[in-house]
Amino acid sequence: MNYLKSVPFRMCLMVVVLIRSRFLTVPVRCVGVGGQEVSGSVMKSLLLLLSVLSLRTHGARSSYGSSPDRVPVLDLHLDLSSLLHRLDPRFLSVTIDASLAAEERSMLLLRTQKIRTLAKALSPAFLRFGGTRQDFMVFDPKGGQQLTAAPSAEEACGAVQLPALLEGDLKQNWTQQLLLLQKEEHQGRYRRTQFTELTVDQLQSFSSCCGLDLVFGLNALLRTAQNRWNSSNAASLLRYCESRRYRMSWELGNEPNSFEKKAGIRVDGGQLGRDFTRLRKMMSESSLYRDAGLFGPDVGQPRDHRADILGGFLQSGGGAIDACTWHHYYVDGRAASLEDFLDPTVLDSLAVKTGEVLETVKRASPGTPVWLGETSSAFGGGAAGLSDSFVAGFMWLDKLGLAARMGLDVVMRQVLVGAGSYHLLDDDLNPLPDYWLSVLHKRLVGPEVLNVDAVSGAGGGRRVRSYLHCANRRSYRDGAVVLMSMNLSPRPVRMQVPVPVSNSTVETFVLQSDRPGMDGLRSRSVKLNGVLLEMVDDETLPLLAGVPLPPSDHLQLPAFSLAFFVFTDAGAAACR
Numbered sequence: 001m002n003y004l005k006s007v008p009f010r011m012c013l014m015v016v017v018l019i020r021s022r023f024l025t026v027p028v029r030c031v032g033v034g035g036q037e038v039s040g041s042v043m044k045s046l047l048l049l050l051s052v053l054s055l056r057t058h059g060a061r062s063s064y065g066s067s068p069d070r071v072p073v074l075d076l077h078l079d080l081s082s083l084l085h086r087l088d089p090r091f092l093s094v095t096i097d098a099s100l101a102a103e104e105r106s107m108l109l110l111r112t113q114k115i116r117t118l119a120k121a122l123s124p125a126f127l128r129f130g131g132t133r134q135d136f137m138v139f140d141p142k143g144g145q146q147l148t149a150a151p152s153a154e155e156a157c158g159a160v161q162l163p164a165l166l167e168g169d170l171k172q173n174w175t176q177q178l179l180l181l182q183k184e185e186h187q188g189r190y191r192r193t194q195f196t197e198l199t200v201d202q203l204q205s206f207s208s209c210c211g212l213d214l215v216f217g218l219n220a221l222l223r224t225a226q227n228r229w230n231s232s233n234a235a236s237l238l239r240y241c242e243s244r245r246y247r248m249s250w251e252l253g254n255e256p257n258s259f260e261k262k263a264g265i266r267v268d269g270g271q272l273g274r275d276f277t278r279l280r281k282m283m284s285e286s287s288l289y290r291d292a293g294l295f296g297p298d299v300g301q302p303r304d305h306r307a308d309i310l311g312g313f314l315q316s317g318g319g320a321i322d323a324c325t326w327h328h329y330y331v332d333g334r335a336a337s338l339e340d341f342l343d344p345t346v347l348d349s350l351a352v353k354t355g356e357v358l359e360t361v362k363r364a365s366p367g368t369p370v371w372l373g374e375t376s377s378a379f380g381g382g383a384a385g386l387s388d389s390f391v392a393g394f395m396w397l398d399k400l401g402l403a404a405r406m407g408l409d410v411v412m413r414q415v416l417v418g419a420g421s422y423h424l425l426d427d428d429l430n431p432l433p434d435y436w437l438s439v440l441h442k443r444l445v446g447p448e449v450l451n452v453d454a455v456s457g458a459g460g461g462r463r464v465r466s467y468l469h470c471a472n473r474r475s476y477r478d479g480a481v482v483l484m485s486m487n488l489s490p491r492p493v494r495m496q497v498p499v500p501v502s503n504s505t506v507e508t509f510v511l512q513s514d515r516p517g518m519d520g521l522r523s524r525s526v527k528l529n530g531v532l533l534e535m536v537d538d539e540t541l542p543l544l545a546g547v548p549l550p551p552s553d554h555l556q557l558p559a560f561s562l563a564f565f566v567f568t569d570a571g572a573a574a575c576r
Helices: 009-020 040-053 104-111 113-120 132-136 153-159 164-187 197-209 232-243 256-263 269-284 305-320 344-364 392-405 433-444
Strands: 073-079 092-097 125-130 137-139 193-195 212-218 249-252 294-299 323-328 370-375 411-417 445-456 464-471 481-487 493-496 506-513 526-528 547-549 554-557 561-567
Touching: 073 464, 073 481, 092 433, 104 113, 104 164, 104 197, 113 197, 125 197, 125 249, 125 370, 125 411, 132 137, 132 256, 137 232, 153 197, 193 197, 197 212, 197 232, 232 269, 249 269, 256 294, 256 305, 269 294, 269 305, 294 305, 294 370, 305 323, 305 344, 323 344, 344 370, 344 392, 370 392, 392 411, 392 433, 392 445, 392 464, 392 481, 392 561, 433 445, 433 506, 433 526, 433 561, 445 481, 464 493, 481 554, 554 561
Parallel strands: 073 493, 092 125, 092 411, 125 212, 137 193, 212 249, 249 294, 294 323, 323 370, 370 411
Antiparallel strands: 073 445, 445 464, 464 481, 481 561, 493 554, 506 526, 506 547, 506 561
């Protein structure tokens, strides 16, 4: 490799800055006292230091080589005195799509070490098992003759790992199964499938060993001649779960507004509410499930008769549920574009739909908590090449921030693993960018929501979006706050913060694609503070450390970036 002429170490900063500013494109070899070459690890640390120092300035030139007064400035107003909402500690939760059980052997993937390591990092959270195919699944107990015996408690939690050969075979079969599921999805035809104790055992083992609270979705399309819910199959499942002392919560049906389209059966809101009341009565007769959670109706976002279904359901069945659940997606995955994922108007649509749901619940069943029971970027399985790439993080972080600010207690991300392109883990169970974003949110962000307003000074506009929480008290002392911000623009932005946060040390966590520019938005890899995020091994996540920066009244948000700024010494009264 041809190097630029060896450079004395005291000149390295100047040369590296030129490289970072893209004036030079050749590698540099720095030498110290006596001509000894500076190690690669030292140079890597130097580059990282330069990257993060540019995020917080007192008016110095930015790392993009432009004058500060040419960079848009946002003036942030932070209210540290009072809370807007206090959310469930399991606010960020995840789902496993019921399609995973379409071929029941695939459920054994939940015993792999990698997926358990990744799932544990998202605890505490709910784990919802459901989706379209839950309403085409029937419990078929084998009386102990299932495909494999239920693992012991010690084995279930990882003392015995899934053999590598079996794991590889399961992954290959699952990849083939996905093609069949996608074909059925496009044709709108769903075959009825059966599941045994194996599915339930694997879900319970996985959730309990990973610190997740299981929510199991029951089939609501088992109907009587009078179009009432036929509860006999669910009763059989509840009896089995109770015999094994499996603690879990329940749902009934997925998106009842689409029953007619998917199965030729129409169920109105009033009847659905009575079905839930029947399920609640069954649960009340169980010593184990009388106090368990029941959530629903998992209706699609309000539109036309969907609003009528939700209102009718709450009137007849609102007293049976512990939380009202609805689903939200921004765009159609078959037609979505890259621009949709960066469009503030598209992101703002969540607030409109949330407002409609909250108003309906307030009228029909005041005081009932409202959850996003299933949500992601694009419906129809996601947008291939977008929902599983870095750009999806803008929709995901904005949804987490906006949902919290509007008081939605829980947001269940579709999916941790399962069919579609909106998964957090790929087909080989490797984490995608939204997974890393979720883990950072889980570690840094507390359930207490604060208010932040932004005033644009020079064109920052709606492409910079910010949300404020108390910092997670498991990670930070009382009074610390965390600012979540995103820059949808190809230009860096400076944010001015007021006292007292400007007097606080800040820990900075900035996520960017591993590739620059618009092309990088489609990447399936992400960097944290300039370092590529990858698992160390199947049992170990990388060190997700922030970079401490000194007090200042300005933060710089790079182009196309997602960031968490933790003000460790803010002393927020609302966070004590």
